[in-house]
Amino acid sequence: KNCQFYCNDCHQQMCEQGRDEHKKNKKTKNHEVVPYKQRKRRIPAEKCKIHPTKDRDLLCEQCQIPLCSKCTATKEDRGHVFTDLEIVFAEKVSQYQEEIDKFEIRNYFEPVSQDVKKEIAGDVTEIKKIMEGIRTTMKAEAESVKRMVDTVTLDNIEQVNKIEQSLLQTLNGQNQEIDDYINYLNDLIQTYYGNPSPSKIENLTLSLKSKSLKIRPVPETSKPVPPVFTAGQHNKEDVAKLLGKITVPNTKAENRKIKPMQTASTQLKPTEKQKKQVREKSDVKQTLSLSSSVTKVREYTVPGVNGVYHISLGKSGRLWVSDYIGNLVQTDLKGNQLQKIQTSGRDEGYHTVTQDGDLIYTDRVNKVINRITPDDTITEFIKTGDWEPLSIHSFHINGDLLVGMIKDGEPSKVTRYNKTGTEILNIQRDNKGQELYSVPRSITENINGDVCVSDHYSGVVVVDKPGQHRFSYTGQESWFRPYGICTDVLGHILVCDTYSDTVHLLDQDGQFLSLLLTEQQGLKYPYSVCVDDENNLWVGQYDTNTVTVYKYLQ
Structure with a gap:
């Protein structure tokens, strides 16, 4: 039967029936039987080094060392007092159990360690x-x-x-x-x-x-x-x-982020608002799926550009838009121009917003990558040597940068940098030695770590995080001219096709799902796409400075 009680004298665990029988027995009726959680822990049996036949079962309070009964004879003459070691052990175990409960070992330290x-x-x-x-x-x-x-x-x-x-x-x-x-x-x-x-x-x-x-x-x-x-x-x-050679970046390894321990009151008594947020998040994650139709939500006009060739969404409802002649403009959602920069960029996706809210953009002429901080300070961030940086993307999970680059006489490549600008990996060929990219115009990263590149001549080229080629997508017709590319929270890949004036929707394994947007929905010359935090799709076209927002997930 289930153990519910414990005899501290016999050091035996017992059920309710066993306890009753133990109490009725003449030899054990005076034993101390307690609920199992209140039991005294049995001290580990350890022989005395001086008297090998005796167990050390007493504690000298003056010397604070365990002794056997024979050892006490020499110390009694000095007036030393001895305590049953089992009692001391039980007290310590009880004290440490309270400490363990206090410090949430099982509820915090152990789960976090796992x-x-x-x-x-x-x-x-x-x-x-x-x-x-x-x-x-x-x-x-x-x-x-x-x-x-x-x-x-x-x-x-x-x-x-x-x-x-x-x-x-x-x-x-x-x-x-x-x-x-x-x-x-x-x-x-x-x-x-x-x-x-x-x-x-x-x-x-x-x-x-x-x-x-x-x-x-x-x-x-x-x-x-x-x-x-x-x-x-x-x-x-x-x-x-x-x-080539392999180098280990001279960068100090980042400590893993450990979630802070909450107080017991916070853990036991979440507010109603917290409960509601948890329910809403869970419900959204479970039910989010493709809508049966795409709905136009709103439009934004971006002053200072003659076309929308690439979009980077920033924080606080701000966005950056670039056109074909190097104009890079920041606006708010009311259409107010906040900042304008003249760059060497053209029709490629040459700018991105980091997890810290900084804008990073490539400079093909000077072969550098620049950073603009929220206080509008422009600094040179990364030098790319002999390579012309075209496209760039900042992954918001870990801050890594992906940069598509070209060089005369060399196969094009995608280079991964960490958020401090240290080069981590170059992706240039597949496992058969074949070149992966021709002109990597736009680049993004999927939720599973895949690097997705829109290449004007090679189609959509997808490799996994270590750089192994997974698949390429070359459209549904004989002609396919991809430009803007992005991914969403479900791992979908969305890419513009300027030849057929459509936006293609793929799953994360490269399977074609649908033409999400077509000419019938008023789409013409789509060049840029991105998805915001509310899972809306933003689309830019090169013949107008208007950005259109669509809802396609429900």
């Missing part, structure tokens, strides 16, 4: 994926260098073959010339020592008329000059430059 453990396990998985992605990229780089080495080697061998053919042709000509000379000498010998043929009588007659015999000199020949092969001057560092 959460940290899960987070560490997730980090382990993520690190393994990232490292595998790095290994794959390294192998692809090595294969590329190998192909380059093979090409250069074949060119060199072909050059050697041509030089060899020319030298042998010269030597063969010289050899033939010597053969002809030897034949000439043989004919001369035959003329004077042999029986001349009738055809040579004439030559002999001419020779006899001469005062002396003239012999042609040996033909001049030259020794060929072979080519010299100069071995390439290279070392391990040169090869490492070709293949």
Whole structure:
């Protein structure tokens, strides 16, 4: 039966029936039987080091050390007092139980520790994926260098073959010339020592008329000059430059965020407002889905631009909009212009708002990424070297930056930086070494960590967080020209197609779900899309400075 009681004398757990029988027994009727939670904890049995046959079951109050009964004989003479160690142990256990309850070990520390453990396990998985992605990229780089080495080697061998053919042709000509000379000498010998043929009588007659015999000199020949092969001057560092290198960012690891412990009163007595917020959040998460139709909610006019090529939503109801000629304008929702910057940007998604509310934008000409803080201070944030930064996106969960970049003679790439500007990962090729991007015009990140790129020529290219290619989407027709791209809280991918004047809706695995917006709904030349915190879709078109907001989730 279930244990409900405990005998502190026998150190036995018992049910209600067992307790009653224990009390009736003459030998145990005087034992102390208590509810199980109030039991005295049995001290661990430990033998005395001086008297190995005896257990240490007493505590000397003066010395504060455990002793056996034999040890007390020496200390009694000094007036020391001894207490039953079991009683002291029980008191301490009771005291610490209160401390444990006070500090919410089971309700706070243990659950939070389990959460940290899960987070560490997730980090382990993520690190393994990232490292595998790095290994794959390294192998692809090595294969590329190998192909380059093979090409250069074949060119060199072909050059050697041509030089060899020319030298042998010269030597063969010289050899033939010597053969002809030897034949000439043989004919001369035959003329004077042999029986001349009738055809040579004439030559002999001419020779006899001469005062002396003239012999042609040996033909001049030259020794060929072979080519010299100069071995390439290279070392391990040169090869490492070709293949790239892995570096560990000199950035201090961030401490994991531990949620603060709430007081017991807060945990036990949430306010009605808190209860309502929890219910509403839970209900929204459970029931949010695609609407059967798309509804136009409102429109905003953005002064200072002649088209809406890219939108970045900021805090406090503010938005940034850019057009094709480098105008980057910040407005409020009433259409008031708050700030205007002249940039080198064109039709790409070259600006984004961070989780801190800063605007970050790319400068293709100077090859830098700039930051604008809420107090309107513009600072140079990241230098991109020889690469032109095109598109950029800030992920609001961890602050990472994704930057699409191009460079003459190099495959385009997407680089991930952390929020301090330290380079983390370059994504350039798939696991077969094929180039992923042509012109990464717009970029975003999905709720599952996928990097989604709108490439004007390659379509929608999606890789996972470590950079492994997941899928590419090239539209529903033969022509597909994607521009703006974004994702929502359900993991949907939304992308503009300027060729068919539509907005395509995909799931997070690249499956086409629907044409969310078309010409029939008044859409024309869609260039930019984004989703706000209320799950509304914002759409910009390049022939007007109006931003239209749609509701498509319910």
